[in-house]
Amino acid sequence: xxxxxxxxxxxxxxxxxxxxxxxxxxxxxxRQIEERAGRPVAIGAVYTALSRLEARxxxxxxxxxxxxxxxxxxxxxxxxxxPGEQALRQxxxxxxxxxxxxxAHLRPEPGEAR
Amino acid sequence: MxxxxxxxxxxxxxxxxxxxxxDAAYLLSELDEAFVELAARRGSQTARRWYGTxxxxxxxxxxxxxxxxxxxxxxxxxxxxxxxxxxxxxxxQLRRSPTTSIAVVLTMTLGAGASAAVLGAVDGILLxxxxxxxxxxxxWIHTGTEEQPRSSISSNPADFTDWRGAAALEAGVAWAPxxxxxxxxxxxxxxxxxxxxxxxxxxxxGLPPAAGRWFAAEDFLPQSNVVxxxxxxxxxxxxxxxAAVGRSILLDDRxxxxxxxxxxxxxxxxxxxxxxxxxxPTRGAGRGTLYLQVAGRLRHGATLDQAQQQIGAIQRxxxxxYPGTNANRRAWVQPYLEGLVGPVTPMLSLIGGTxxxxxxxxxxxxxxxxxxRGQLRRREFAIxxxxxxxxxxxxxxxxxxxxxxxxxxxxxxxxxxxxxLHGLVAxxxxxxxxGASLGFSPLVIATAGAATLLAxxxxxxxxxxxxxxxxPGPALESGERSGLSRRARRAGGLLVxxxxxxxxxxxxxxxxxxxxxxxxxxxxxGFDRNGLLAFSVVPxxxxxxxNADAFxxxxxxxxxxxxxxGVQAAGFxxxxxxxxxxxxxxxxxxxxxxxxxxxxxxxxxxxxxxxxEALGLPVLEGRSLRAEDVRGRRVAAISAGLARRLWxxxxxxxxxxxGSNWSLEVVGVVxxxxxxxxxxEPPIELYTPREQSWFYSRAHWIVVRVAGSxxxxxxxxxxxxxxxxxxxxxxxxxxxxxxxxxxxxxxxFRGLLVGALGGLALLLTLIGxxxxxAHWVSRQTRDIGVRIALGQxxxxxxxxxxxxxxTTVGAGLLCGLVMAAVAGRLxxxxxxGVSSADPASLTGIxxxxxxxxxxxxxxxxxRASRVDPVRAIRSEAG
Numbered sequence: 001x002x003x004x005x006x007x008x009x010x011x012x013x014x015x016x017x018x019x020x021x022x023x024x025x026x027x028x029x030x031r032q033i034e035e036r037a038g039r040p041v042a043i044g045a046v047y048t049a050l051s052r053l054e055a056r057x058x059x060x061x062x063x064x065x066x067x068x069x070x071x072x073x074x075x076x077x078x079x080x081x082x083p084g085e086q087a088l089r090q091x092x093x094x095x096x097x098x099x100x101x102x103x104a105h106l107r108p109e110p111g112e113a114r
Numbered sequence: 115m116x117x118x119x120x121x122x123x124x125x126x127x128x129x130x131x132x133x134x135x136x137d138a139a140y141l142l143s144e145l146d147e148a149f150v151e152l153a154a155r156r157g158s159q160t161a162r163r164w165y166g167t168x169x170x171x172x173x174x175x176x177x178x179x180x181x182x183x184x185x186x187x188x189x190x191x192x193x194x195x196x197x198x199x200x201x202x203x204x205x206x207q208l209r210r211s212p213t214t215s216i217a218v219v220l221t222m223t224l225g226a227g228a229s230a231a232v233l234g235a236v237d238g239i240l241l242x243x244x245x246x247x248x249x250x251x252x253x254w255i256h257t258g259t260e261e262q263p264r265s266s267i268s269s270n271p272a273d274f275t276d277w278r279g280a281a282a283l284e285a286g287v288a289w290a291p292x293x294x295x296x297x298x299x300x301x302x303x304x305x306x307x308x309x310x311x312x313x314x315x316x317x318x319x320g321l322p323p324a325a326g327r328w329f330a331a332e333d334f335l336p337q338s339n340v341v342x343x344x345x346x347x348x349x350x351x352x353x354x355x356x357a358a359v360g361r362s363i364l365l366d367d368r369x370x371x372x373x374x375x376x377x378x379x380x381x382x383x384x385x386x387x388x389x390x391x392x393x394x395p396t397r398g399a400g401r402g403t404l405y406l407q408v409a410g411r412l413r414h415g416a417t418l419d420q421a422q423q424q425i426g427a428i429q430r431x432x433x434x435x436y437p438g439t440n441a442n443r444r445a446w447v448q449p450y451l452e453g454l455v456g457p458v459t460p461m462l463s464l465i466g467g468t469x470x471x472x473x474x475x476x477x478x479x480x481x482x483x484x485x486x487r488g489q490l491r492r493r494e495f496a497i498x499x500x501x502x503x504x505x506x507x508x509x510x511x512x513x514x515x516x517x518x519x520x521x522x523x524x525x526x527x528x529x530x531x532x533x534x535l536h537g538l539v540a541x542x543x544x545x546x547x548x549g550a551s552l553g554f555s556p557l558v559i560a561t562a563g564a565a566t567l568l569a570x571x572x573x574x575x576x577x578x579x580x581x582x583x584x585x586p587g588p589a590l591e592s593g594e595r596s597g598l599s600r601r602a603r604r605a606g607g608l609l610v611x612x613x614x615x616x617x618x619x620x621x622x623x624x625x626x627x628x629x630x631x632x633x634x635x636x637x638x639x640g641f642d643r644n645g646l647l648a649f650s651v652v653p654x655x656x657x658x659x660x661n662a663d664a665f666x667x668x669x670x671x672x673x674x675x676x677x678x679x680g681v682q683a684a685g686f687x688x689x690x691x692x693x694x695x696x697x698x699x700x701x702x703x704x705x706x707x708x709x710x711x712x713x714x715x716x717x718x719x720x721x722x723x724x725x726x727e728a729l730g731l732p733v734l735e736g737r738s739l740r741a742e743d744v745r746g747r748r749v750a751a752i753s754a755g756l757a758r759r760l761w762x763x764x765x766x767x768x769x770x771x772x773g774s775n776w777s778l779e780v781v782g783v784v785x786x787x788x789x790x791x792x793x794x795e796p797p798i799e800l801y802t803p804r805e806q807s808w809f810y811s812r813a814h815w816i817v818v819r820v821a822g823s824x825x826x827x828x829x830x831x832x833x834x835x836x837x838x839x840x841x842x843x844x845x846x847x848x849x850x851x852x853x854x855x856x857x858x859x860x861x862x863f864r865g866l867l868v869g870a871l872g873g874l875a876l877l878l879t880l881i882g883x884x885x886x887x888a889h890w891v892s893r894q895t896r897d898i899g900v901r902i903a904l905g906q907x908x909x910x911x912x913x914x915x916x917x918x919x920x921t922t923v924g925a926g927l928l929c930g931l932v933m934a935a936v937a938g939r940l941x942x943x944x945x946x947g948v949s950s951a952d953p954a955s956l957t958g959i960x961x962x963x964x965x966x967x968x969x970x971x972x973x974x975x976x977r978a979s980r981v982d983p984v985r986a987i988r989s990e991a992g
Binding site for chain 1: 129132133137139140141143144145147148167168171172173174175176178179
């Protein structure tokens with residue numbers, strides 16, 4: 001069975017994860033995507049995407065001790081696995097290949113997502 | 115900290131539920147963190163709004179994730195990819211084994227059609243809202259008695275007027291029972307029904323008339339001659355033309371003017387079924403006669419209890435003010451829908467329950483069929499498992515096959531359902547309330563569809579377990595003819611036993627109902643029902659202005675009929691057995707105080723000479739009525755039951771009976787007869803000469819006893835009546851025999867329906883037994899062959915097969931008999947003359963099943979005894 005390709009959102013989650021490692025958790029990933037991609041994100045979408053990625057072996061989770069602040073709780077952190085890093089490289093590589101040589105008027109300006 | 119500066123509680127709860135135990139804690143703590151920051155930056159109102167949005171959107175994501183995950187667990191990942199493949203494979207399988215496929219499709223068709231029809235009936239009759247605005251405020255108001263406060267006796271105009279004073283009632287309407295009249299709209303006169311109805315109908319229904327106007331105050335004055343036309347009559351006679359308003363029609367030869375048309379009420383308002391409405395002023399008969407039905411509408415905000423209390427208080431006041439008539443009367447207020455459809459609820463429940471049982475049996479058959487087919491494919495499943503196929507994929511495929519069959523059956527069944535429903539409504543005796551406007555709402559279709567698919571999935575459970583069996587070894591190594599796993603035998607046997615149990619219950623119900631029908635129909639009537647004909651005739655006031663003229667005409671007709679060859683006796687009267695007519699009068703035996711407690715209410719007939727003879731009522735004491743009795747002192751003949759009631763153990767002849775302002779002498783005692791229904795005991799009855807009785811109605815029955823068959827005598831008698839007066843058409847209503855049979859229609863319907871379904875269940879079960887046993891034999895050919903080779907006699911082999919079949923069926927039979935005895939109690943309300951756990955019926959059914967099973971097992975048993983041991987063993991090796 002051919003492996004299913006990453007969806008757009010899953011790609012964003014992996015990219016945000018990569019930026020935030022080793023302290024990537026749900027809320028932080030959500031904020032990363034909102035800041036960088038400029039689109040509002042529901043935290044549930046991040047969580048379900050992470051679950052799907054974990055089922056495919058592309059991420060794994062670790063748990064911190066309860067944080068040393070009043071009412072602090074433990075955190076669930078996500079990390080890229082080796083196959084996850086590979087998948088990310090592959091996806092971004094494909095994207096770069098597809099974008100190479102785009103006509104000038106279609107190339108994105110820096111920060112244009114917002 | 116105030117609640118407003120915390121995240122909304124509902125949002126937290128929603129997330130807790132949606133995210134599940136694992137992630138909820140982390141997610142909530144992260145969101146809370148963000149909430150605090152956002153609240154500090156942009157205020158807590160913004161933060162709460164953001165939190166709520168997050169909760170809702172996230173819940174949607176979590177729910178979707180859960181659903182897709184469940185699907186891929188069930189069907190293997192890549193569900194969409196495989197669905198097309200599975201469907202094509204399923205259709206190939208269907209073509210490869212057409213008989214089993216057709217069997218399963220038929221089962222599903224039967225299931226879907228029957229359940230949709232029954233659901234449609236239940237929905238349309240019991241659940242569908244009434245077509246009136248604010249229908250939940252509509253009520254019936256019944257008169258009851260001290261002993262039976264919740265009976266549904268009618269009321270009278272005076273009581274009704276007083277009730278309308280209750281504060282909780284916004285409007286009330288009363289109507290008299292329908293009367294037969296001759297109606298002439300555009301030409302040929304025809305017999306129709308007219309209902310006299312009070313004012314107030316507009317307020318109760320809350321609907322505008324279909325054309326014209328409602329009755330106005332002046333229409334209720336004595337001189338008015340206006341009518342409203344029934345909706346169906348308007349469509350039939352005037353093609354729904356609004357110009358019908360203002361036209362004149364003839365009622366019993368008298369012209370009346372149409373002022374309006376009754377609106378369409380979808381069978382939800384009984385008077386609307388009449389052809390014509392006449393205005394009934396709410397004065398007239400005193401408080402002594404009871405003949406009006408009353409409906410009302412509660413005020414906004416008034417409750418049923420309030421209405422009950424207020425009307426109850428009014429009744430109590432009336433009881434004090436008019437002890438002569440009202441002392442024993444109570445009133446009760448009933449929700450309108452309940453009163454309208456309540457009477458058929460038991461029957462619909464019976465039908466529904468029966469259909470469910472048949473469905474289960476049919477599903478059992480389908481499961482058996484699929485199991486047998488699955489057995490044949492064990493090898494295929496085993497191979498696929500052995501080479502690494504996932505059991506999830508196997509399950510998906512098997513389920514797809516069955517679902518494909520179910521969908522085909524569902525489509526066919528839903529197509530058949532409207533016809534089934536139509537048939538049910540048409541056959542239901544007396545018509546189902548609201549039955550003329552039944553249809554299929556989307557909810558009904560969806561429920562029937564879901565039930566069918568669920569049944570299909572249930573039937574496939576044993577097959578799935580079979581396909582997913584862990585160890586493919588045995589199936590692989592020994593090939594197809596490898597005997598029967600114990601598990602498969604147990605499953606098959608359990609299915610058959612369950613089917614037998616359910617079929618026994620159904621069959622028992624049918625047998626009991628049919629026996630009850632037989633017991634009823636052979637009940638003594640009290641009169642000789644053979645050779646009796648009845649004619650309904652109405653000498654109108656136009657042609658016979660005085661009562662004396664009308665009676666003279668009737669006497670002439672009876673005399674003329676007596677002259678027809680073959681006629682043994684003829685007479686006329688005001689009431690006919692098994693007709694709807696009903697008139698009770700308040701009487702006391704002479705010398706007893708005239709209080710309501712001492713009163714009796716015999717059914718009161720005004721009859722001519724010859725009426726009692728025509729009915730064949732035996733004269734037990736004294737004499738029948740004679741022609742001379744018309745003039746002179748007032749006399750009557752009474753039924754034996756009335757004589758026993760008034761003067762127990764004494765001679766009734768010569769004693770006197772008193773009414774409110776009259777008295778008469780008893781000259782004869784005649785036998786009791788059943789008047790209205792075979793179920794009820796004979797009523798007490800009073801027969802007076804017609805000229806001496808006080809009924810205003812012009813409608814009479816001419817009863818004729820003939821020597822030959824009633825059907826052949828009919829035309830001659832009609833001709834005789836027309837000779838006397840060609841312009842007054844008597845309408846013939848068939849022989850009494852037909853009317854009695856008609857009165858048994860509910861029992862016949864029930865008995866035939868449940869009996870037929872029971873027979874169907876028996877047939878299905880026997881097919882299941884035969885199929886299962888045949889299958890077992892073919893599975894075990896090798897084992898049988900070996901045993902025969904080792905010296906067992908073929909006869910023994912045959913007996914073994916039969917014994918296995920009988921044991922399996924016997925187990926189901928035992929369960930079924932116990933269940934039937936218990937379920938029989940549910941039928942008690944319908945049964946007459948048979949006990950609910952009748953041992954004779956139970957024994958008969960047990961014997962029938964065992965005999966039938968033995969017969970069904972004979973074929974396979976004989977095949978088993980003819981197994982050639984050498985070939986059986988040899989074929990195994992090959």
